[in-house]
Amino acid sequence: MNNSLTVVIPYWNGEDLLKDVIQNALLLNPIEVIVVKPENKNVDSTELTFNKKIIFVDCNKVNSPYDKAFTKARGEILLFIDGNNLNNMNELLTFIKPIATGNSDLVLNDLSQLLMKGEVLSPLMVWCQNINEIVGLREFGISNILSFPFAIKKRSVPSLKMENPIVSYFELIQKGAKVSKSFVTPSEGLLKVRPFSHEEESIYTNWILDALGQWLEIKGKRGALSDGGKRLDILEDLKIKKGLLNCKSGWGTQSSLYKGKKLSIIIPAQDEELTIGEVIQESRKLEPYEIIVVVNGSTDKTAEIAKNHGATVVEYHERLGHNVGRSIGAYISKGDILLFIDSDFPIKTKELLPFATSLCNGVDMALNDLNGLLPIQYPLHNVSAFKYGLNILCAKEFLGIGSLLAVPHAISRSCLEHIGFESLACPSLAQVKAIEGGYTVSCVQQVDVLRPNKMRPEQHLxxxxxxxxxxxxxxxxxxxxxxxxxxxxxxxxxxxxxxxxxxxxxxxxxxxxxxxxxxxxxxxxxxxxxxxxxxxxxxxxxxxxxxxxxxxxxxxxxxxxxxxxxxxxxxxxxxxxxxxxxxxxxxxxxxxxxxxQTPAEQRIIGDHLEAISHFIQHRKTTNN
Missing domain, CATH: 3.90.550.10 (Spore Coat Polysaccharide Biosynthesis Protein SpsA; Chain A)
Structure with a gap:
């Protein structure tokens, strides 16, 4: 096997360490050292410029520093190291040896060892975690091909290009490449983990979006993940007015609490006879115009109890799948404000009221603010990572993990009419459509729904x-x-x-x-x-x-x-x-x-990939 080594050293700003980094790289006995530098920068060192092993390559905003070096490199093993960070040579050897011995095709830097439990994750780190989740490498966490050092076997990249390193990463995984991790001690902790600038992070975000778009074209808009058996056919029938609803009307109130607007409360339910009565009773204190309970797949007395408490009840004998009941409730609702809650535990009126009143004061989509309960820190749950990642892509980073996935939440009538009632079956997609439509999305109140939420072992464990x-x-x-x-x-x-x-x-x-x-x-x-x-x-x-x-x-x-x-x-x-x-x-x-991944995680991550797929297509259409 040809184990010739090329060391690639991209650097962005400053030359304080560059000479030492290059000299350290030469100790690894490479056939060449390729230094990728900004085209407007000159290296002021006669010693470096006259060494025949050292090759300088210019890079601009259009060209990928990865691809410029990758296509020029003659070595079979490429070691990428950061020109602004001096690494221990023995540690760098641990990246090269697994490839030289045939045990690995790609060796990534184990970033998890840099993070303390509870440390805040940057947006880029969150998306690196999401990418590993998508390709089935959850155990790699935030380790990624965007962080130096890493080593790669050149022939393992099918296209022999690296215009977009994330695309190359997806290609490697699809072809069954062997991926492993090693670790280097950074000289200044996380300050030496790329990117350094907002401009770099913007470039990386575009790489991620382009790679995701290509991946989803191959795998389908949900990334080949199940939707958990959602009865979307029923929603399609309702859209064309073909669906018949088994509906029993209830009663409500025209309240003065909402500046002349009507409140509809929508509650999907399945086998919740022990709690549905209390949930409706607590909801009555909000003075709703209507309470709509969509009962599906129940074998108990949920529907009967809901009717006895004056709710408008829609019944389906079959299971509808997650969030389809919310779509049906929205379809038949008449209110200007739609408040969505769950049926398995009551939420106090004082906690629900801000969701409804915020829609009287300029908010169009009011979300449960769970950021205080589930902060964006290491280690981050995979579902939380996708919630935050989606908000990052939509330029709504301030929402954190705020998501239409969590109850309670509220939607204005105008927003619903724009996004379509059927989109609520995929909450993340509905949220993206609202943001694209220019509607105001806000986290308005923290309600702890984690502790009282029912454990469903086959879904959530x-x-x-x-x-x-x-x-x-x-x-x-x-x-x-x-x-x-x-x-x-x-x-x-x-x-x-x-x-x-x-x-x-x-x-x-x-x-x-x-x-x-x-x-x-x-x-x-x-x-x-x-x-x-x-x-x-x-x-x-x-x-x-x-x-x-x-x-x-x-x-x-x-x-x-x-x-x-x-x-x-x-x-x-x-x-x-x-x-x-x-x-x-x-x-x-x-x-x-x-x-x-549990069934629930597959469904939720699939929902987010569907939303991302829509976002990418909308972005292309808008840019064109």
């Missing part, structure tokens, strides 16, 4: 970042009717082996339990368990349900606490058993698959 305090998780479990009916099984089943763990200092005096519910995961579970060890859990509990492959044999060798059910009890119940048997203060549910 399974990622590396989902879980919570043991007390919180157990409260959710004990409130689930499935727990009551299977209490003996949950509490009395014993593990076939007990494992080992760490007494960690990472969690501010608390300890962590990792729980993995799995079925037929022999190909991936060992890697998942080994990754989980890195976060120093007190215990790793694996609950196998109905496995017919060698998962049990694989897991037994890995020092975990192991429960085995020969019959398939379902992953939700398996997680419950793991949680109930856990001993630590914090519970982290981990998916046994490598990608680790």
């Amino acid at each position: 399974g990622s590396y970042t989902h879980g919570g305090s043991r007390q919180y998780v157990l409260e959710k479990i004990y409130a689930d009717p499935n727990y009551t009916s299977n209490k003996v099984r949950f509490e009395n089943h014993k593990p076939i082996q007990k494992g080992w763990g760490y007494f960690s200092s990472l969690y501010q005096g608390k300890q962590l339990s990792v729980i993995i519910a799995a079925q037929n995961a022999e190909q991936t579970i060992e890697q998942v368990i080994r990754e989980a060890r890195k976060i120093e859990p007190l215990e790793i509990i694996v609950v196998l349900t109905g496995s017919t492959d060698n998962t049990e044999e694989v897991v037994k060798k890995l020092g975990v606490t192991l429960f085995v059910f020969k019959e398939n009890i379902g992953l939700g119940q398996a997680r419950y058993i793991g949680a109930i048997s856990s001993k630590a203060d914090i519970i982290n549910f981990v998916d046994p698959s490598q990608k680790g």
